[in-house]
Amino acid sequence: MTKSSWHVDIRALITLPQAKTAKITTMHLKILIAIATIAVLGSANAQDYPNCRSSCGNVNITFPFGSGKGCYHSSDFLVTCNKSSGEPIPYFRESNIVISNMSTSKSEMQISPIVSHDCYNESGRVESDQRILTLRDFRISSKNKFVAIGCDTNARFRGRRGNDSDIFTGCISSCGRNSTITNGSCSGVGCCEVAVPEGMNVYDISLGSFNNHENITDFNPCSYAFFVEEGKFNFSMTDIAHFESERMPMLLDWAIGNLTCNQAKGMGNFLCRGNSTCDQDYGGPGYRCRCREGYEGNPYVVDAAGCKDIDECDLRNHDCEHDAHCVNIPGNYTCTCREGYSGDGRKAGTGCTADESTVIKIGLGISVSAIILLIFVTWLYLILQKRKLMMLREKFFKQNGGIMLQQRISGDRGSRDQARVFTIDELKKATNNFDDTRIIGKGGYGTVYKGVLSDNRIVAIKKSMLPDQTETQIEQFINEVLILSQINHRNVVKLIGCFLETEVPLLVYEFIPNGTLSDHIHNVKGKSSAFTWDIRLRIATETAEALSYLHSSASVPIIHRDVKPMNILLDENYVAKVADFGASKLIPIDQIELATIVQGTLGYLDPEYLQTNQLTDKSDVYSFGVVLVELLTGKKALSFDRPEAERNLAIYFLYSLKEGRLLQVLDEHLQLNDIPSEIIQVSRLAERCLRVKGDERPTMKEVAIELQGILASMIQKHPWVESSPNENEGEYLLKGLTNDDEYTNGGSISIVSSSTFDSMSKHTILPIASGR
Structure with missing residues (x-):
């Protein structure tokens, strides 16, 4: 008896006439209960x-x-x-x-049937296994491909949809002599594939060979054919000679019986019960069950493994607003707004809208909170900015060598006068926030601004050139501070103070209003005629006195290392002020010379220092000698605009002395018809300062004393007379020096020649310029 017949019988028993039911015995009742139980079990979960x-x-x-x-x-x-x-x-x-x-959710099953094959040897076919599969509630999924492998292969399959006529399809795979077999390609060379028609429940695979593999038995003795889920097979050339897979995965679609949803619902063994429903989107044959919306599990059973409610709230799979409470209900969920709000609580719905009283409370709370937050943020911002500024100043202080400067000052036991430490606001106010119109000069190590302090003092403020200073640049900057701090001389520019807590360090000097010596003897037209010899001699004397003080009278001897007209400033009375000590060196008292990297400006460099790297006080003497020559001639120390023989002024001047042509090289603005004895004496002093060997040069103290004597002599006999009392000395310089003179060696000039200078130009040397 089938389950359906049981159902019919039960219904028949239940619908007996009432008169007859009265006669039903106890045995009849037991039979009825047993049959009903069997009927219920027939429609229950078989896995119980x-x-x-x-x-x-x-x-x-x-x-x-x-x-x-x-x-x-x-x-x-x-x-x-x-x-x-x-x-x-x-x-x-x-x-x-x-x-x-x-x-059960996709109504699919993955199976792995044995691959059909057809093999040959030299005698012919030796083995063949061709598969047949018959299904009822299952169909071959169209997600499969029918694949054949071989070089002499004719593969096909016959399928059927229910009672429809047979479907035949297949493909041919061959390997011609000139064919190219490609991995991953089933295009007909070594491998072919064809789509699978939808809905087949019966298939029969057959394999054949056109030539019994007789021409290629060594290469491809077998043919293979199989259904495989799309994407689960990747063809390789090695599959032709030996296909290793015995089984291949394929998909089957399934459904329950052959009745539609509406037809099956009236039957006693309908499986879509409880929280499941029949899938109306499935077109058959048969029917499929699916869980109702809001449920998940196995739709074909009604026990704990069946369709169970999904707790969207617990899984956070809901669209309740963030301030609404999610409440799970069977198959769905609701969103409840909190007190003071109304609506459905859903993002896609009306959401939660605040009541009028709630809006007022919220607005007031937000306003007060915003004010408190603003005050707190402002206070925190000011604290952080102040802290940031302090840290930034500390960083710049270290970056600009503040610690190194402190260590050196403490190492010198504080014997010097302390320079004033300015604030950045004071220096910005003094320079109109470092306006470009306040720039009065630019040099190799910085830009110089004219400023006015709060006490109406006019100053020059030097701002370092590069913010990313190297250790050498920081050392030079600190050097200048240290040297100027310990010098107190009327012919050395005075350091008033400094500021180190910005990205670029700043130095504040006394303002020297009349420019540089270079401006007066080279660059400014119309000034040179008023720049008389007595002014030039006094400037030379004052410069020599300043250098002599640095060499001999300072607590620690100082070598300037970049003496040139650009670094000699002039005040309104043409008083000389030696400046720019960025390249200077402090020389320990017990040392005569110091090994350093060559540094200075071409044209003023001591040739002995250039060759030996040994810096001595005589290096400044040589540079001062070039300055004397510039004062005498009015020409630049180095100029490539002049003829080659005249490019290096020192060489050209000494050569002119030797040839007795001093008058021809003197500055035409001096308006001389003959040579005063003071000029002859200064020229002879310049020659001694320019000697190649440092030991043969005078010291700066000797130079200063000699210039003081020349200046005093000129003042005593002022105004000048046309004839020189020292006829012998004048005649000596006019007629030229003999080959036995001190600056010659074996009849040839031993100072740096023009060719030597050309080789000097290949050295990488930083020029030092004051910029003031």
């Missing part, structure tokens, strides 16, 4: 029986699939669990087709 397996190997078994008597819906859903090989293997029905996976 104790002998039903829930898994086999790695595959979960869920109804309508089952393993064991009474555990499955129909014979097509039978799973045979084979334990003979150790690890349990699930098979489709009672076949040798392995089940890889099964899904």
